Amino acid sequence: MTKDKITNDSFKTQEYFVNMGPQHPATHGVLRLILTIDGEIIKNIEPDLGYIHRSIEKMCERDSYQQIVHLTDRMDYLSSHINNHAVCLTVEKSLELEVTDRVKVIRTIIDELTRIASHTLWWGVMGMDVGALTTYFLAFRDREMINDIFEETCGARLTMNYNIPGGLMNDIHPNFIKRVKEFLVHFRKKLPEYDSLLTNNVIFQKRTKGVGILSYKDAISYGVSGPVARGSGYSSDVRKIHSYAAYDKVNFDEVLFTEGDTLSRYKVRIAEMWESMKIIEQLIDNIPEGDISVPTKAVIKLPKGEFYQKVETARGELGVYINSTGTKNPYRMKFRSPGLSNLNALNQMVVGGKIGDLVATMASLDIVVPDIDR
Amino acid sequence: MTNEELQNKIASINNSLEFTEEASEFLNITVNKDDLHKLCTDLKSDTDLSFDYLFCMTGIDYGKELGVIYHLESIKHRHQIVVKVKTEDRENPVLDSVTDVWKTAEFNEMEIFDFFGVKFNNHPNLKRLFLTPDWNGFPLRKDYVDVDNIVIK
Amino acid sequence: MIKTIHDWLFSVMPEWAASLTEMVLIAVFYLTLFAVIGLYLVLLERKVAAWFQMRKGPNRVGPWGLFQTMADALKLVTKELTGTTKADKFLYNLAPYFVIVTALVAMSVIPFTQSVQAFDINIGVFFLLAVSSIGVIGILLGGWSSNNKYSLIGAMRSGVQTISYELSVGLSLLTMVLLTGTLQLSEIIANQQEHGWLILQGHIPAIIAFMIFMIAGTAETNRAPFDLVEAESELGAGFHTEYSGMKFAYFFLAEFINMFIIASIAVTIFFGGWLSPFGITEGIIWLQPIWFTVKVVGIIFLMMWFRWTFPRLRIDQLLKLEWKYLLPLNLMNIVIMAIVIWLGWTI
Incomplete structure (x- = not known):
């Protein structure tokens, strides 16, 4: 090819x-x-979902309410207790059932332990995604302690099934309070390690600062929730706004960062672990005496009507919508999953960035796919 | 705003709406499907209402009709309402998309299309979200039959 | 000992046969060394990783898991070689050999002790740099011929990365060559035997050069935090996604041998090779390989420390680091070194 024949087309990129x-x-x-x-450079992202779709909503239309509670473990398996809690709250609300204070406090403590467990796992995976492999093992060291507590009290480590409509399956294990206190002492010492290993690392800061920005306005429009929303400065903590269980009795701050980038979403989760510890510390010594469950009928029939309850899972706002016709099964049950909305915003956040940015941003969204697919 | 104030305020915007509070904690508004997009735009843009957060979007099969339920919340005022829209056309149900009002509707509308077959006008990329493109029927409809996978007790 | 074998060979055989036998012996020796170093560096990495991650690491096969990597290698050797049908067969099969042969060739010029050096040429440093940059062609070939998009992205990243960091490796070594005035590795060590280790002789500019060499050297070997070529969370396995069995093992071993080579260069140029610190055991010949090994393992440990603590850089940050920071600093450092030598400020 002679020199004058070289045109822009010769260097066409595709x-x-x-x-x-x-x-x-x-x-x-x-x-x-x-x-x-x-x-x-990433030009467009199109998620293709459904690889782990189990049609939980269709199964709910066939099951009784006690059975539905156990199904929800399998949605967002990292906050399984909170999922159970959401369904129980909805059923209790519709039956106008008031659970005892003891139940409320225990549920809150376990919710927060679940949140810490979920966030530690997320932290390990976040480190792995940006290339620091050691984080995973540090995270599992601490998460293991929480799982042991769950195993003792609930009988399972991941899908706990501890809630039932009206209360709890069993009373807490006698060791529970001691173990939780041990964990708090341990974790207060170990959480600063997370900062010194990853947060303060220059490369990590460079990888995440100013990457995957989601503006305040977009955050609301995309309906993101949880740490993703709070990283954009949008106050969306259901525990504060529509308080449930024992959250109105405890003193904790909603963590807000305004930059909207991957680093601020990261910092929100780290700070949330501190807040969760604060909540547990306030409650662990003050578990009131009382029954662990209010008796319900063997077959729960919800009154006719529509019921909605939202809770704050580790990933954001989980909504449970029940449309009941007065039978023992729901007519339509819908789970508003936090992951679906958060994933929806991914395209907005990473288009124009590099492949490395996509991985870091996706890690900061903390996606659990079974929660999106349901 | 309380539900009553909301009802008065929204009625002043559009007086063809039907309000109920029966068996629900929220104020329920049933809107004609042609007015849906207009109402949604108004609900979001009105400063006293400013429903800028679509926190749940549910498809539902009422038996005769197909419906979509929008749960809305205002970030500023923290009041919530429910907007319901129904269509009787089960063969080719079409509604207006609200993706230009709330971007979160994009995936939710795809999900509703996937499970109920409700099509949305002006949706940027309407296709099946979870199921394969060649799936027959819409599984969450009450008249859906799948002899292989659904065991009827 | 080497001399005895040499003399004995020449006494019992005609000259041509003796040289041939000698060459074969050397080849066998180096290949064995190559395999042993490769395998035990893998084990060391796993042990170091385990130590950083509060695990035990391999401890089942043999005492302290010493035979673990042997078992792994056996598995890889006996494994079926799978490949893609759409691959460019010739290049696809050629790539692993490219990578492994260049690593082997580079090892030949490294002085393990005063007498164990296969190939003492007068352009030693230059030869090392030239050979070690051929390895990237193997990675490029592998990535390109696999007909896999992840591999291709990995290969392109590798090309970009090696071309950039080659400069820094070269320039930082050049800074030290200024000090010794020779490119021959045995002479560089002889110089250090006389005047002390180069890192002490050259003090500040030498330390800067060493730090740049370590950064660029880590990048040359495609290890974390510069492991964008493999970047398992982004590209699956990067350029060797489509390789299996022994072909994969070649890439894997070459990575560790390259790490050994970089550490050996650093030891030879900056830390006096097989010399003991301040000549404390100068007369004892059998301590020479031990000193060499200790220093090399120290440098390798440093590189492993990087890998198990740092996150990975992004591709644009990687290039920015080289072209905007390391290269200007390096050029400046050469000038500083020249001034230091001119004014006679060396120690």
Whole structure:
């Protein structure tokens, strides 16, 4: 080719598609993203969902309310107790059942332990996604203690099934209070390690600062919730706004960061672990005496009507919508999953960034795919 | 605002609405499907109402009709309402998309299309969200039959 | 000992046969060394990683898991070689050999002790740099011929990264060459035997050069925090996604051998190779390889420490670091070193 024949067309670049997932280390399970990439720069993201869809909503239409509680463990398996809690609260609300203070406090403590467990796992995975592999093991060291507490009291480590409509399955284990206190002492010492290993690392700061920005306005419009929303400065803590269980009795702050980037979402979660510890510390010594469950009928029939309850899971706002016709099964049951809305905003956050940015941003969204697919 | 004040305020915007509070903690508004998009825009843009957060969007099969339920909240005022819309056309149900009002509706509308077959006008990318594109029927409809996978007790 | 074998060989055989036998012996020796170093560095990495991560690491096969990597290697050797049908077969099969052979060639010029050096040429440093940059062609070939998008992205990243960091490795070594005035590795060590280790001789500019060399060297070997080529959370396994069995093992071993080579260069140029600190055991010949090994393992441990604590850089940050910070600093450092030598401020 002679020199004058070289035109712009000779150096034409082409966008190409890359399938990220469903088997990819950064997609945390079975999420599939169809990326349109120009070199290293991301032009478009199209999530392809449904690889772990189990039609929980359809199954709910067939099951009794006690059975539904156990199904919800399998949605967001990292905050399984909070999912149970949401369904129980909805059923109790519709039956106008007032649970005892003891139940409320125990539920709150376990909710917060679940949140810490979920956030520690997230922290480990976040580190792995940006390339620091050691974080995973530090996170599991601390998470293991919480899982042991759960195993003792609830009988399971991950899908606990501890809540039933009207209260709790069993009373807490005699060791529970001692173990939780031990954990708090341990974790107060270990949480600063998280900062010194990852948060204060220059490379980590460079990787996350100013990356994957979601503005305040977009955050509301995309309906994001949980730490993702609070990283954009949008106050969305259901525990504060529509308080449930024992959250109105405790003193804690809602963590807000206004930058809206990956680093601020990261910092929100780290700070939330401190807040969760604060909540547990206030409650652990003051578990009131009382019954652990209010007796319900063997077959729960909800009155005719529509019921809605939202709770704050580790990932954001989980809503439970029940449309009842007065039978023992719900007519329509819908779970408002936090992950679906958060994933919806991903395209907005990473288009124009590099592949590395996508991985870091996705890690900061803390996606649990079964929660999105349901 | 309390539900009563909300009702008065919203009625002043659009007087063809039907309000109920029966068996629900929220104020329920039933809107004609042609007025849906207009109402949603008004609910969001009105400064006293400013329903800027669509926190739940549910498809529902009433048997005769298909419906969509919008749960709305205002970040500023923290009041909540429920907007309901129904369509009797089960063969080719079409509603207006609200993705331009609340972006979060994008995936939710895809989900409702996936499970109920409700099509949304002006949706940027309407396709099945969870199920495969060649799936037959819409599983969350009450008349959905799947002899292989659903065991009827 | 080497001399005895040499003399004995030449006494019992005609000259041509003796040289041939000698060459074969050397080849066998180096190949064995290569395999042993590769395998035990893998084990060391796993042990170090386990130590950083509060685990025990391999401890089942043999005492302290010493035979673990042997078992792994056996598994890899006996494993079926799978590949893609759409791959460019010739290049796909060639790539692992490219990577492993260059690593082997580079090892030949490294002085393990005063007498154990296969190939003492007068352009030693230059030869090392030239050979070690050929390895990237193997990675590029592997990534390109696999017909896999992840591999291709990994290969392109590798090309960009190696071309950039090659400069820093070269320039930082050049700074030290200024001090010794020779490129021959045995002479560089002889110089250090006389005047003390180069890192002490050159003090401030030498320390800067060492730090740059470590950063660029880590990047050259594609290890964390510069492991964008593999970046398992972004690209699956990067350029070797489509390789299996022994072909994968070649890439894997080459990574560790390259790490050994970088550490050996650092030890030879900055820390006096097989010399003991301040000549405390100068007369004892059998301590020479031990001193060399101790220093190399120290540097390798440093590189492993990087890997198990740092997150990974992004591609644009990687290039920015090289072109905007390391390269100007390096050029400045050469000038400083020249001034230091001119004014006679060396120690």
